[in-house]
Amino acid sequence: GGITMSLTPKQVYEAIAASPYGGEQTNQTWSDVDPSLPDQPILVYGPPSTSGTRDALKELVLEVGCDTNPEMEALKETDKDRHAQLCTEVRSDGAYVDQGEQDNLIVQKIEGNPNAVGVFGYSYLEENADKVQGLEMNGVAPTYENIASFAYPGARPLYVYAKKAHLDAIPGLREYLLQWTKMWDKDGELAKIGLVASPADVMAANLKAATEYTTLDGAQLK
Incomplete structure (x- = not known):
């Protein structure tokens, strides 16, 4: 079982931002965010602010969702700090739970609560395919191929740079x-x-x- 839904960066942003588009966060269920989504409480287990996975969540999902709003996109040019705050700060009322750096703990939490959603590295999804399921984003499933090709919106490359000198x-x-x-x-x-x-x-x-x-x-x- 477990919750199944295909999300967009915009829906994820509206579900877990501290102050969506600068307004009050009042969404309690996924269906509050979008009537097409399940009538289940928003509960997202994810990485802490010190984590690289959290940076990916901010840049690839939350900011992208936030910038679907023209005012927010304009704010990026006029007040970068305010834009970063409104677009990437996650709510602290218990709907987003900072689960530390342990992705395996996130998997355990989701196993214990089939309606919870987790944000973690792909290898943990692969290793626990019998316990947790990947959620589509923009209609794209988080498969190995979709991550390798960056078709999946949450995928990001690892770069290594060296100076010729x-x-x-x-x-x-x-x-x-x-x-x-x-x-x-x-x-x-x-x-x-x-x-x-x-x-x-x-x-x-x-x-x-x-x-x-x-x-x-x-x-x-x-």
Whole structure:
């Protein structure tokens, strides 16, 4: 069983923001957010403010949902701090529960309460597929392929940058970069700690960058 719904960043934002679009947070159930969603209390177990997963939740989901509102998007230009506060601060009335850095605890909480929603790394979903189910976002399921291709809105890449001037100045840097290329396969060391491997074409381009030291011109960073 458990709660099933396909969410959008906008709905997630309206459900767990402390002050949606600068107004009062009055949503108690998912159906308060959107009548098409289940009439179940909003209860989201997620990462604390110190966590990288929380940063991903803020940037990829909450801000995206918040900026569907033209006033909020305009606020980004005029008052960055206020925009960040209204768009990324989560409610503290018990509907969002900061579960510490332990993703396995979040899984246990959801197992104990089938109507709760959790925010955690993909590897925990994969390992506990018999206990928890992934929720679609924008109609896209959180599968390995959808995360690898960034079709799933909550997916983000891990970047490693090196300064060309440092390649010879810092002993071991070339070897360090080469080591990444040996660890990022689907069955590599990075996959073992929960990272999702890039598609083959992206991996080939990254291998070239890590071994031929191609220079970034800035366009790739936009």
